[in-house]
Amino acid sequence: MVSPSFAVSQTSNLHGTRTRVSPGQPRERLRATLKGPAPKTLGVLGLLAVALPINLAITGLALLRKTKQDSPQDLQASGQTILITGGKMTKALHLARCFHRAGHRVILAESEKYRLTGHRFSRDVDQFHATPTPGAVGYMEAIAQIVAQEHVDLWVPVSSPASSVFEAEAAAELGIPVVHGKPEIVRRLDDKEELVRMAGEAGLPVPEAHRITDPAQVAPLVDASTCRYILKSIAYDPLHRLDLTPLPRATRELTEAFAYSKPITAETPWVLEELLDGEEICTHATAIDGVVRLHVCCDSSAFQVNYEHLDRPEVEAWVAQFVAHHRITGQISFDFIIDESGTVRPIECNPRTHSAITVCEDYKAVAQAYLNTSEHRVLPGSDARSTYWLYHELWRMMADPRRIPERLKIIAAGHDAIFDWEDPLPFLLVHHLQIPALLLASLRSGKDWIRIDFNIGKLVETGGD
Secondary structure (H helix, E strand, O other): OOOHHHOEEEEEEOOEEEEEEOOHHHHHHHHHHOOOOHHHHHHHHHHHHHHHHHHHHHHHHHHHHHHHOOOHHHOOOOOOEEEEEOOOOHHHHHHHHHHHHOOOEEEEEEEHHHOOOHHHHOOOOOEEEEEOOOOOOOHHHHHHHHHHHHOOOEEEEOOOOOOHHHHHHHHOOOOOOEOOOOHHHHHHHHOHHHHHHHHHHOOOOOOOEEEEOOHHHHHHHHHOOOOOEEEEEOOOOOOOOOOOOOEOOOOHHHHHHHHHOOOOOOOOOEEEEEOOOOEEEEEEEEEEOOEEEEEEEEEOOOOOOEEOEOOOHHHHHHHHHHHHHHOOOEEEEEEEEEOOOOOEEEEEEEOOOOHHHHHOOOHHHHHHHHHOOOOOOEOOOOOOOOEEOHHHHHHHHHHOHHHHHHHHHHHHHOEEOOOOOOOOHHHHHHHHHHHHHHHHHHHHHOOOOOEEEOOOOEEEOOOOO
């Protein structure tokens, strides 16, 4: 006997067999939907809905203010046409504002998955194009078509870890200036062991590092050294990247167990890297022909959504020497540890734009750095405000009310990296179109997500981009 909740019967008509669903079946579908990640997703959608009226009011006020007092920046001066890809990310929006407000025409592009990015509605974006995912069939052709159709003079890829090599390969075929590394340089910089080797080639201090292709290699290396280590995936891994468990563990068996808990294979190697003590620093550099044209330096952490520029000449000098030795063109971001003696050593490099660039508020100077027309290296001024992402700050306050005074001080001292009184629509539509659309897609697919990254404009997923 079939339970009424699942009962399905069939009837026939002139058009063939028709399935009739019993009243109980939608309830079963609802119960299935509410399992897994769905409650979390629905809860976040509810919180975003609560914030929507306030965001609408602020956006409306900004638009009204803009209507009453037009900015001369709206008058487009003669300039170049700049293609910026990776349009879902805040750093792409920031660069769009820099170029557009310096008198250039901005073309923003992003993969089809993120076509509803709120940044496409920015007044600093002249045209938006959706493309195939980098590396997918038709991607190179799509970029070439945009370059030809829009008469692009310069391409500035704002890369994700999954796209930077494909963008480098596409750049090599275009025949226009591109602020991005060559494919072989991007591959080496993305490899944490190769980074150590490249820094050593440039005569710079480095940590000890070993490539691991089998978990069995870990314990013998740890036993043979007096150093402490951490295991890090060479490929970008959103699930494991925040695990900084020090090795050795209390016993050799625990060290071995930890190594075997990681997905280490010959095809997906990891690096056993010396665990350094000291101050952690992150940087962004824009380099042209081996010369650093723009440099930003900030405190760092594993999940970084607060940036404040630090004046660290020793870090700036390290980056300049590395870039000059390897004749790098592109955007290159480092993480460093500075020990008690002042020695600067790298722990990671991403050959991509760093979100720390959002502290650079001199739009014209940033554009000149990328166009290689600045007379001097561009640095954030001493009066540069720190940046944060308001919805991340609100979540932190909700998660731990004891931190409310701390977070309020951060909000009072800095500025939101997305919100701009002259360009308010991205702030509204990132939070109430772009992210909700991704959450609804997750709800439909049943795929889980780890966290929302408003900075990068995506849901961080296991095996995601």
